[in-house]
Amino acid sequence: MALILAFNIFTLFLVYGISEGQLRTGFYAETCPQAESIVRNVVRDAVLSNPNTAAVLLRLHFHDCFVEGCDGSILIDDGTPNAERHAFGHQGVGGFEVIEKAKTEIEAICNGVVSCADIVALAARDAIALANGPSYEVPTGRRDGVVSNISLADDMPDISDSIQQLKAKFLNKGLTEKDLVLLSAAHTIGTTACFFMTKRLYDFLPGNRPDPAIHPTFLEELKAKCPRSGDVNARIAIDEGSERSFDIHILHNIRNGFAVLESDARLNDDQTTKTIIDSYFGLLNPLFGPSFELDFVESIVKMGMIGVKLGSHEGDIRRTCTSFN
Known part of the structure; x- marks a missing residue:
């Protein structure tokens, strides 16, 4: 499997051309050989302390890449409400302290070498592995962005977006409908707040009716966990029955x-995305059909190349992840 993953990553380099191809695995092998192991250890300790941290770090990578590219812009905290991290679309995004801890430990031995953007990508990779997901190599060499503005996050994908809006937002980042399905499947780990369920459970259709796509039995379970007058901050698993294991169970649900x-849910309404989901459950799977894990790795590596900054003319290596140099 490792050989297949390496081949897929190499193929992505060919597809994305010379600019993105400057990212490479083992970028810090000579300049900071301990960098990846430091990130791995910090992530492991954080996930052992709180298993939900794996999902948090994966989500952080996604949200970083979808605004200004994978450049660590979401990490900036300049004390003003204008920093990107305060955008409405970034509600609930966390893991900042894990990234900063890894950065601090790396800076102690390799000052000014490893970017925060790369740490975010590596942390997501390690989080997935710790949640029993696939292991893969992360191409590194990103520089940190020098812009972080709340207005730039206006086009983040939203859970209430139509399938057409979701497709358009992914396409705008160079991602396909298949990538939309696979990266949405990252919801196989983690939780969400009841706040995000109110409309779907109680006000989706006129007359206070719920989303008809919800299975009747499951609808009652969700309403019990998120009553209309209940605690909007209560957390529920996004992948019912498998919220701590990175697997294909989310697509089954x-x-x-x-x-x-x-x-x-909207992924199952659209014929194209539904066909992609169904392809992982064919009679020939798992031996001869498409591999969910391999395809997910290809999509997340591809996502990790969105808008990367390369070289000192495009970005910096921050001294701390929360502030510009």
Whole structure:
């Protein structure tokens, strides 16, 4: 499997051309050989302390890449409300302290060498592995962005987006409908707040009716966990029955009306994205059909190349991840 993953990553380099191809695995092998192991250890300790941290770090990588590219712009905290991290679309995004801890430990031995953007990408990779997901190599060499503005996050994908809006937002980042399905499947780990469920459970259709895509049995379970007058901050698993294991279970739930998030449910309404989901459950799977894990790795590596900054003319290596140099 490692050989297949390496080949897929190499193929992505060919597809993306010379500019993005300057990212490479082992970028810090000579300049800071301990960098990846430091990130791995910090992430492991954080996930052992709180298993939900794996999902948090994966989400942080996604949100960083979808605004200004994978450049660590979401990490900036300049004390003003204008920093990107305060955008409405970034509600609930966390893991900042894990990235900063890894950065501090790396800076102690390799000052000014490893970017925060790369640490975010590496932390997501390690988080996935710790959640029993696939292991893969992360191409590194990103520089940190020098812009972080709340207005730039206006086009983040949202759970209430239509399938057409989701497709358009992914396409705008160079991602396909298949990438949309696979990266949405990252919801296989983690939780969401009842706040994001109110509309879907109680006000989706006129007359206070719920989303008809929710299986009737599951609808009652969700309402019990998120009553209309209940605690909007209460957390529920996004992948019911497998929230701590990175696996294909989320797609099984989506197919059968057990999707928690509205945006996940919409993947089963559209013929194209539904066909992609169904392809992982064919009679020839898992031996001869497409591999969910291999395809996910290809999509997340591809996502990690969105808008990368390369070289000192495009970005910096921050001394701390929360502030510009």
